[in-house]
Amino acid sequence: MLNRNASTNAWLAVLTVVFLGLGAFFLVSAGGRPVPRQVIPLVDPKFLSTAPWRQTYADLVRTNQDLSDYDCYGCHEKNKPPPIRYDLNHKIIIPKEHSDIVMGHGAHDRNNLCYNCHNEQNLLTLQVRDGREVGFDNIPQLCGSCHGPNLRDWEAGAHGRTSGYWDRNLGAMQRLSCANCHNPHAPRIPTREPAPGPHSLHGPVGSPPPVETTP
Amino acid sequence: MPTLTPPPDQTSDAAFSRRSFLRGCAAFGGLTALAASLAPLREMGDYTSTEQFLQKYYKELTPDDMAKVIARIEGEVQKEYGIRPHVRDLKPMDGVEFVYCLNLTRCIGCRKCVHACVAENNQSRNPEIQYIRVLKMPHGSMDVEKGDHTYDAKQVPEKGFFYMPVQCQQCHNPPCVKVCPVNATWQEKDGITVIDYDWCIGCRYCEAACPYWARRFNFTKPEIPKERLNPNMSYLGNRPRKQGVMEKCHFCIQRTRAGRYPACLEVCPVGARKFGNILDPESEVSYILREKRVFIQLKEEMGTSPRFFYYFDK
Amino acid sequence: MIIAARNYLVFLQRCARIAFVGDWRYYAWMGALTVISLLGLNAYAKQLVHGLIVTGMSDEVSWGVYIANFTFLVGVAAAAVMMVIPVYIYDNEELHDLVIFGELLAVAAIIMCLAFVTVDLGRPDRFWHLIPGVGQLNFPRSMLSWDVIVLNGYLLLNVHICGYLLYCRYQNRKPGKWFYIPFVFTAIIWAVSIHTVTAFLYVGLGGRPFWNASIVGPRFLASAFTAGPAIIILALQIIRHFTHYRITDKALLTLRSIVQVSMIINVFLLVCEVFKEFYSGTTHGVSARYLFVGLHGYHALVPWIWTAITFNLIAMVILVMPVSRSLRWLDVACVLSIVGIWIEKGMGLVIPGFIPTPLGAIVEYVPSLNETLVCLGIWAFGLLCYTLFLRMSVPILQGRIAQSNEGQPEIQGDEPEAPVSGASPH
Numbered sequence: 027m028l029n030r031n032a033s034t035n036a037w038l039a040v041l042t043v044v045f046l047g048l049g050a051f052f053l054v055s056a057g058g059r060p061v062p063r064q065v066i067p068l069v070d071p072k073f074l075s076t077a078p079w080r081q082t083y084a085d086l087v088r089t090n091q092d093l094s095d096y097d098c099y100g101c102h103e104k105n106k107p108p109p110i111r112y113d114l115n116h117k118i119i120i121p122k123e124h125s126d127i128v129m130g131h132g133a134h135d136r137n138n139l140c141y142n143c144h145n146e147q148n149l150l151t152l153q154v155r156d157g158r159e160v161g162f163d164n165i166p167q168l169c170g171s172c173h174g175p176n177l178r179d180w181e182a183g184a185h186g187r188t189s190g191y192w193d194r195n196l197g198a199m200q201r202l203s204c205a206n207c208h209n210p211h212a213p214r215i216p217t218r219e220p221a222p223g224p225h226s227l228h229g230p231v232g233s234p235p236p237v238e239t240t241p
Numbered sequence: 242m243p244t245l246t247p248p249p250d251q252t253s254d255a256a257f258s259r260r261s262f263l264r265g266c267a268a269f270g271g272l273t274a275l276a277a278s279l280a281p282l283r284e285m286g287d288y289t290s291t292e293q294f295l296q297k298y299y300k301e302l303t304p305d306d307m308a309k310v311i312a313r314i315e316g317e318v319q320k321e322y323g324i325r326p327h328v329r330d331l332k333p334m335d336g337v338e339f340v341y342c343l344n345l346t347r348c349i350g351c352r353k354c355v356h357a358c359v360a361e362n363n364q365s366r367n368p369e370i371q372y373i374r375v376l377k378m379p380h381g382s383m384d385v386e387k388g389d390h391t392y393d394a395k396q397v398p399e400k401g402f403f404y405m406p407v408q409c410q411q412c413h414n415p416p417c418v419k420v421c422p423v424n425a426t427w428q429e430k431d432g433i434t435v436i437d438y439d440w441c442i443g444c445r446y447c448e449a450a451c452p453y454w455a456r457r458f459n460f461t462k463p464e465i466p467k468e469r470l471n472p473n474m475s476y477l478g479n480r481p482r483k484q485g486v487m488e489k490c491h492f493c494i495q496r497t498r499a500g501r502y503p504a505c506l507e508v509c510p511v512g513a514r515k516f517g518n519i520l521d522p523e524s525e526v527s528y529i530l531r532e533k534r535v536f537i538q539l540k541e542e543m544g545t546s547p548r549f550f551y552y553f554d555k
Numbered sequence: 556m557i558i559a560a561r562n563y564l565v566f567l568q569r570c571a572r573i574a575f576v577g578d579w580r581y582y583a584w585m586g587a588l589t590v591i592s593l594l595g596l597n598a599y600a601k602q603l604v605h606g607l608i609v610t611g612m613s614d615e616v617s618w619g620v621y622i623a624n625f626t627f628l629v630g631v632a633a634a635a636v637m638m639v640i641p642v643y644i645y646d647n648e649e650l651h652d653l654v655i656f657g658e659l660l661a662v663a664a665i666i667m668c669l670a671f672v673t674v675d676l677g678r679p680d681r682f683w684h685l686i687p688g689v690g691q692l693n694f695p696r697s698m699l700s701w702d703v704i705v706l707n708g709y710l711l712l713n714v715h716i717c718g719y720l721l722y723c724r725y726q727n728r729k730p731g732k733w734f735y736i737p738f739v740f741t742a743i744i745w746a747v748s749i750h751t752v753t754a755f756l757y758v759g760l761g762g763r764p765f766w767n768a769s770i771v772g773p774r775f776l777a778s779a780f781t782a783g784p785a786i787i788i789l790a791l792q793i794i795r796h797f798t799h800y801r802i803t804d805k806a807l808l809t810l811r812s813i814v815q816v817s818m819i820i821n822v823f824l825l826v827c828e829v830f831k832e833f834y835s836g837t838t839h840g841v842s843a844r845y846l847f848v849g850l851h852g853y854h855a856l857v858p859w860i861w862t863a864i865t866f867n868l869i870a871m872v873i874l875v876m877p878v879s880r881s882l883r884w885l886d887v888a889c890v891l892s893i894v895g896i897w898i899e900k901g902m903g904l905v906i907p908g909f910i911p912t913p914l915g916a917i918v919e920y921v922p923s924l925n926e927t928l929v930c931l932g933i934w935a936f937g938l939l940c941y942t943l944f945l946r947m948s949v950p951i952l953q954g955r956i957a958q959s960n961e962g963q964p965e966i967q968g969d970e971p972e973a974p975v976s977g978a979s980p981h
Contacts, residue, residue: 031256034579038263041586045270048590049277052597056280060601060609060925066367068466069356076357076507179554183525184532187512189502192524193334196500207511215511217396221352224390225369226918227460227613260967264575267582271589278597284604289680298684298691368608374914386841386915407914416762422699423684424691440691442684443607443677446699448617452762454913457614458677461606484606485677540913543761 595932
């Protein structure tokens with residue numbers, strides 16, 4: 027009986043000490059951030075830019091920029107269409123004065139005649155195959171002469187970039203022209219660097235192993 | 242019935258009072274430990290305030306209430322970020338139902354939309370919250386389980402793959418709305434499913450219910466650098482969120498209900514994203530749904546009927 | 556009226572007193588539970604300040620051990636009826652005086668359930684949004700709103716039944732049938748409903764094929780009716796060991812037959828589920844594949860689920876063999892089924908539903924230390940509650956605390972407890 031009594035008292039005393047110790051532990055361990063944050067660099071603002079990739083002739087005119095690239099008759103002679111030369115494979119030979127031009131319009135290098143688009147009679151304009159003359163600031167008409175469905179989509183707002191207002195009553199929709207995105211000499215959109223991928227809360231996101239694709 | 246009393250207590254008075262004293266000590270120790278265990282709460286800071294705690298449900302706010310709440314939110318944002326924001330409560334427009342179309346033929350997987358969205362909608366940068374997830378998919382499959390979320394190629398697009406950005410599909414029949422126990426998320430008449438950030442209790446049932454993994458939870462206080470805060474805010478849209486609540490894509494309510502295009506659309510370098518009013522036959526989206534042939538409503542078999550259409554045009 | 560109120564207050568006061576009185580084993584046990592509960596409370600305080608980032612959960616796996624334990628404990632609470640049914644429907648004498656221990660367990664389990672749901676909330680300060688009238692309870696559309704109603708209702712029902720029966724015993728009068736029999740039968744149906752509603756919480760999510768299967772509901776019930784009575788079998792033996800309350804082996808063996816049948820059904824339903832997921836080979840089986848064999852090199856849950864299955868199978872074999880009539884073997888089977896079902900219902904049900912995500916990403920989940928402390932704290936708190944309930948109810952049922960001995964020397968706790976033979980049935 028006494029024994030039981032004493033051990034009960036001893037346990038009560040131990041409990042008191044344990045509780046007070048626990049309390050002290052809580053107070054000591056209260057501060058600080060329990061989970062260290064990962065380091066996630068802020069995204070480069072270049073990925074937030076809404077500016078078009080390319081500037082068209084119309085953009086240059088509007089912003090009063092250097093138009094010397096379009097001063098064809100600074101070098102060429104008027105009324106004398108420059109000759110086009112081909113190599114043995116029927117690939118066009120690009121003169122060194124135009125070495126910045128990469129010819130990549132169309133599959134299999136077939137679209138290799140400058141005068142499909144440029145006006146051989148007047149290098150300051152472009153021409154549609156039916157003979158209509160088109161200015162550098164009106165290229166959709168030229169491109170659309172071959173790419174009809176794309177022109178139709180573009181006119182409906184379904185092809186190409188838009189910005190501004192979807193609600194025309196509240197503001198204008200801004201459109202871009204073909205050459206704002208496509209290089210007319212090599213219209214396929216080039217590859218580019220992607221913005222950084224996602225960071226999961228506690229570590230990497232698992233994905234399935236790379237899939238082998240058949241060419 | 243006989244009742245039985247316990248055997249008479251044989252302990253002496255001294256032993257009895259010693260026992261009482263020790264019990265008292267243990268109880269005191271226990272209460273001390275209880276109080277000390279709550280010590281971390283000293284750092285609660287701006288967890289909530291009386292006004293925030295008592296704030297009414299969005300649909301029950303009168304215009305006067307709303308004006309006060311907006312003033313309070315503007316004050317809170319200014320205090321925290323040093324910028325006075327412009328918070329509006331934009332209502333859905335009559336005769337407008339939004340639809341999004343995304344051209345999978347065009348998307349190059351550059352992830353610009355992801356980051357433009359983060360910037361526009363004041364999402365937390367660390368931990369990272371993003372509404373859009375771009376999947377790199379092998380040609381020939383729409384099975385998202387084959388998608389790669391973390392591709393980090395030097396250049397995109399890569400041969401043999403297409404890219405599929407996924408965000409809130411703004412379903413006609415949203416499972417997330419159905420499951421919310423407190424009606425903190427609902428579908429508005431222009432088709433946008435919104436969240437009342439001041440009403441959500443953070444149970445994350447909607448996150449479990451969404452078949453598109455479109456919802457995000459603020460696992461801690463969001464971190465937005467001051468210099469990247471977008472001060473053009475809306476109540477149901479991009480105002481800064483609190484710890485412990487859900488958020489998700491709301492079609493940039495602060496832009497689209499003012500007639501503008503969403504941020505992800507404007508930043509898309511290839512024009513793969515198209516947005517507009519499906520009730521207007523002249524809109525781009527009406528044109529696309531009329532003229533294009535193949536549409537994919539992701540996980541159509543779920544019966545959610547998304548307002549987000551994927552299509553191919555070649 | 557005033558006398559009745561006074562008597563009731565004295566009853567409550569004496570119950571409260573006895574809770575703080577016991578021998579050294581009682582203080583050691585309660586002290587240990589208090590320490591663990593406080594560690595849990597402290598961990599929860601940290602979670603409240605820093606957010607759920609201190610857990611292992613993420614947007615990919617947005618529910619973790621909190622909801623897993625919640626699911627398991629709803630089953631335990633529901634299973635209390637498995638003692639009520641034989642008593643009130645089949646008039647089983649052996650279990651008659653033990654029903655109350657089952658119901659008290661249900662009360663403790665529901666308290667734990669509510670605690671687990673609360674710690675899982677991102678904004679517990681907004682709990683009032685759930686209160687109908689003041690807040691916006693989305694009833695009947697959201698299954699979670701159903702759960703709020705059925706859990707709280709079940710808690711009230713059981714608190715009423717236990718409290719009423721105990722107070723009657725305290726006053727040494729026969730309980731009025733109309734004051735509790737209707738509630739008992741309501742509680743039986745209600746118990747099935749709490750677990751069914753909890754199952755529907757998962758089943759209703761079309762975007763998660765692992766849960767979106769009609770077998771989940773029946774499996775919930777089968778596993779609950781295995782683990783619940785198994786816990787009661789162990790609890791009764793502990794009560795018998797520490798008090799002189801009369802609990803017969805026959806009563807325990809009646810519960811054994813419940814565990815036995817439920818475990819067989821549970822394993823059968825598991826086989827049905829595994830067959831469906833694996834034989835058909837549809838893409839909807841990926842979560843099951845992740846759970847049972849691992850997926851794309853991720854297999855955190857594989858050892859767990861196979862442990863659970865092994866435990867369940869061994870338990871089933873023991874239970875169907877005659878050896879389980881010996882209490883030692885029965886206890887082994889009970890422990891194995893409880894652990895097996897806890898894994899299977901918790902980690903095995905909740906986590907794989909999130910892996911892979913609806914967009915196919917695989918992010919594994921491991922509970923954090925803080926999260927584990929919160930769980931342990933809630934379990935300790937639940938056990939603390941159950942011990943308190945037993946500490947109060949056993950002397951009342953034995954007649955040691957009764958209205959008739961009011962004012963006489965109270966129990967001190969460590970006096971030797973003479974066997975009380977006269978705990979007469981009412």
